Amino acid sequence: MNTLLSVIIIFGLLVFIHEWGHLYFAKRAGILCREFAIGFGPKIYSFKKGETVYTIRLLPIGGFVRMAGEDPEIIEIKPGYEIGLVFNRSNRVSELIINNKSKHPEAHVVQVEKIDLEHELIVEAYNDEGVRMQYEIDPKAQLIKDEQATQIAPWNRQFGSKTVGQRALAIFAGPMMNFVLAIGILIAFALMQGMPIDEPRIGEVTENSAASEAGLQEGDQVVAIDGQPLDTWVEMTEIIQQHPNEAITFDVERNGELLSLPVTPQERVGQFGEAEGFVGIARPTEFNLLGSITFGFTQTYTFMTMIFEVLGMIVTGQFSLDYVAGPVGIYNYTGEAAAMGIFVLMQWAAALSVNLGIINLLPIPAMDGGRLIFIGLEALRGKPIDPQKEGLVHFVGFALLMLLMIVVTWNDINKFFM
Structure with missing residues (x-):
């Protein structure tokens, strides 16, 4: 767990x-960012803040940010389509109702003759009286299809x-x-x-490790291993890693006294899959x-x-x-x-x-x-x-x-x- x-x-x-x-x-x-997702696959949780939907998806193998213009827009409006238009206070189109227009009695239904949602932001259409009209579209207008809203992406937001x-x-x-x-x-x-x-000094000693069983203590200064003098922590760990399951002798200085302690490093798998020794000591710190x-x-x-x-x-x-x-x-x-x-x-x-x-x-x-x-x-x-x-x-x-x-x-x- x-x-x-x-x-x-x-x-x-x-x-x-x-x-x-x-x-x-x-x-x-x-850039208009439509979705910020953690994971892939089906959604298991989502919420919308501002222009972006934040989702957690089923498969935890990565994530993505869906930016406008990276993929083809999923909703396309062609000449001859009947759509509903909802206007804002500036008399611009704020919603384009693709279907289920009966659920939006406030929408003005027109037949599209020409529409540009990227550059000109206009829709030219025939109204109920057969008159061709031109309407301005708000840069943040929403396309409503199956009661799902998708914000349009003008070219400058792609x-x-x-x-x-x-x-x-x-x-x-x-x-x-x-x-x-x-x-x-x-x-x-x-x-x-x-x-x-980078000093050859013993930091924290792990319980029941090879180091603790051999009597090594935190603060011990390692002078040499098998007679080989040491100057750095890296030198010490390299020698330990080279001797899995092989007894080596630590010459340590403790409280002014020089001690020789035999230690047998345990074996583990190294970074590249090889066997390496370890004794269960941490690096000294400050x-x-x-x-x-x-x-x-x-x-x-x-x-x-x-x-x-x-x-x-x-x-x-x-x-x-x-x-x-x-x-x-x-x-x-x-x-x-x-x-x-x-x-x-x-x-x-x-x-x-x-x-x-x-x-x-x-x-x-x-x-x-x-x-x-x-x-x-x-x-x-x-x-x-x-x-x-x-x-x-x-x-x-x-x-x-x-x-x-x-x-x-x-x-x-x-x-x-x-």
Whole structure:
């Protein structure tokens, strides 16, 4: 139950902050955002605030912001249609009733001759007396079909009408907010737990761990392991990781006394699927506001370099599915992080946020990076790519991503449950 709750909170936060970045900068550019969604599939909860419908959907595998102009408008009015017009106090059309006109006795029923909902914002139609009239349409008029209201999207409110810079920022803002979130989580971590320092000193010791059984104590200064002098925490952990289930000797200084303690690291699965040792000790920390802020940025950068190392292995042909985790694998790792405590979970959440930001920026169709590539090509060409061709590329890319997701998920199931 704790694992499920942790997954819901972490993924909800990561997806929310990502999509909020898209929403905020799209709205700042004047783009009409029809929907802000967490998840995909059928709606399970929704409410409307301003021009945007906020929804939670059944499948928790991401989210989206539906901007006007990205998809064809679902309601089309052609010449010859009979529609009802409702006017506001400025004598502009505020509602266009597509069907069920009998439920709107206040509507003025006309037969459409010409209508432009994007540029001129007019409707020319014949009234009951057969006279052709022209009516102005309010820029925020609603199309009412089956008693469902959809706000019209004039050209200046559509995604495609904005400058290359405005559109690029609206797309880039999602991954950018994931990096900002990671930095914020890590700053909070350092302020609450203390800023990790790179000294070969024992921090908190986990109960019933190899370290506690060997007699290691918080505050012990590790001078050497198996006779090898140490200067940093990183050097110490590298030696520990290289000796799973193998006895090693810690030479520690405690209260001015030098002690030699044999320790046998336990075994666990490392970042790349290899066996590595661990003894159950935490890194030493200190409390420092400026240092905590610095730590937030530097640790985020460290996470980035680790992810790019893995991506580099994939590019150079050293690819292995062990390097990739799908929903099942991430669920399992999140459970392990939650079991280790809130501070481990915070670092895991920050790493996931950085990972989400980077993966979304890769030049893959259907991802933010793929969309940025098309915007960049438009800037170079001086004109946009054919929307149908771009849509086809994104569709194929999305299908391949779903296929990869299925393969990775099956690999996770085999790894953890079979």
